[in-house]
Amino acid sequence: MSIAIKVENLSKIYHLGEIGTGTLSRDIERWWALLRGKEDPYLKIGETNERTTKSESNIVYSLKDLNFEIKQGDAVGIIGRNGAGKSTLLKILSRVTSPSVGKISAKGRVASLLEVGTGFHPELTGLENIYLNGAILGMQKKEIARKLEEIIDFSGIERYVDTPVKRYSSGMYVRLAFAVAAHLESEILIVDEVLAVGDLEFQNKCLGKMGEVSKGEGRTVLFVSHNMGAIKKLCNQSIVLQNGELYYQGNVQEGVKSYLQSTLQIQENYDASNIMYNSEFDAAITWCEASIIQNGTITTEVHSDESFDVCISYEVKENIVGFRLFIGLENNEELCLFKSFFDEKKHWGTEVAKGKYESVVSIPAHLLMEGRYCIKVYATIHGLRNINPTGGIQLFFDVFQTGYINRLTYSEDFKGMFTLPLEWNSIKL
């Protein structure tokens, strides 16, 4: 099949520090600082933004020397961690910003959906906004008129088309916006994670519509999502980006696998104590230790036939009302399996007095299946703020199946999420 998109030597460079200033007065301030031989007061802001380690240079490659081709009719999932360059790639493909080096060639009309409802005007009615939004997305007026009924039908808000959209609920707003976007006629469709909004029923409707777009009509679709399930469901090909470079291109199953493996590599070098000691100073508590203990020893390898404990020790520096310590358990697809709060058996928030504490939560045996998991330890002051680090303290561990197990069910997608030790009673009648 022919090639729909060809990307050659694509790079995008951002100058840190330089773009941090926005006003003439700041530029004068910088200039004045340079004149007195002091360091640029705004360059520092740029440096803390930088996620990688090359702090001496103020140039960051958001994308670095990308080369790939996408065949016509493919549905390609673009996968990568935050900051891997997914959004930058989409922005360049949708011509919102231009590349620093390199070239992209494409065959056919490109429609991109980095956001739904771009250009909606709150004072205009739903109908007027359908036309306006459609035209902004690149549709001709007669094209919109032809599809009008279909669009209104899809959105399911017939009753409100003559109402200004400022009176819409946010759900209706998104429905209308997506309905317009879903009816774009283009050979190439670029979709960012826009479906995070809207209710579940509508999300499924949209996913269905997108699937129809890529499979039925022979269109090329590029789709960015953090939801590996959605990517597996919609896409047949994948591109995995890591730090702005192409990490993998090919089959979607392999792509998701290699992405998850690349995150595992990062986890190997991960040290929870480092995060705790280096986390930003917090006035309320100091973390001391967090570990997983099974049979009295600290471990990262857990046997499934025995329970294990998560021990967290910390120092509370003042009396706090509404202090909450909690953990979240995630599987290797970063899906949260459950959360558990240290005060969940109480009716109301707890007051915690100043002092040192150790909290232990026990996770029962025969619950988790084989595989890699992560326990994230968080603390908040209820209704006020999160305690640093806001992303939680991560404890990675592997579970090995040592308990009873019937090998007949040994297929990954078949087993489900948990191995609950449920009691079965079968009687011959």
Next chain:
Amino acid sequence: MKSKNNDEQDLQWSMVIKPQTRLFDISFTELWYYKDLVFLLVRRDFVSFYKQTVFGPLWFFIQPLFTTMIFVFVFGNLAKISTDGLPQPLFYMVGVVAWNYFAECLTKTSTVFRDNANVFGKVYFPRLIMPLSIVMSNLVRFGVQFILLILLMTYYCIAEDFQINVSIYLLLFPLMIILMAALGLGSGMIISAMTTKYRDLSFLVSFGVQLLMYATPIIYPLSAAPEKYRNIILLNPMSPIIEGMRLALLGNGNLSAGTLMYSIVIVIVVLFTGIVVFNKVEKTFVDTV
């Protein structure tokens, strides 16, 4: 030979994205493709202007009407500045309506990147569409205000026996509108490109436009300006345009072929500089705003 091959390959692609290389990079076919968008944006501006108002489009009348009344009172009756023998309300209103058009084009265009940052950051369409739609929607506004001017002129013809000489100069009228639009668009685009970096400039604009009005023969005729300042006033490309408007509509104004040519040249230079600067900024402004 090799480069020719590359060109041929490019032809089979319908879209090629590259870092910007050319200075003057406008695809007119693309602009034409998006003509419906211009129309819809003009409609949006017009409709959203009077939604939830009692008087609706009448508000377009109120501003020039009251400004003219104040001008007649302050500059006509108190300061007794000459109006070249024209009825004062007519003299001021031509100036006010024309100046409003230019000033609105300029100030609205100068904030186009900031006002549309969220749209520009999410969807591609030729960025020039936005300034063009601003010029067009202000033209609608100008048209509505022009009706008011015609009503006033009719009143003066009938009730006050004021003779309006419909002359060959009426042909200047469309030219003057094009010049005003182009000048407002061009200077607005230059400023808009600069405001992506320095926002302070946008404050300067609203204030500067007010001051510039006094350097333009709006409240006084060019003939009433002292001889030594006249050339300075004529440096302002808007001066011949306003005088030309009066000549075209009221049959009395100071416009020579030389000053008109000067204005036209300045307008062309400003417009082209504006387009070049705008084109340069539009590709990367998303990263700086």
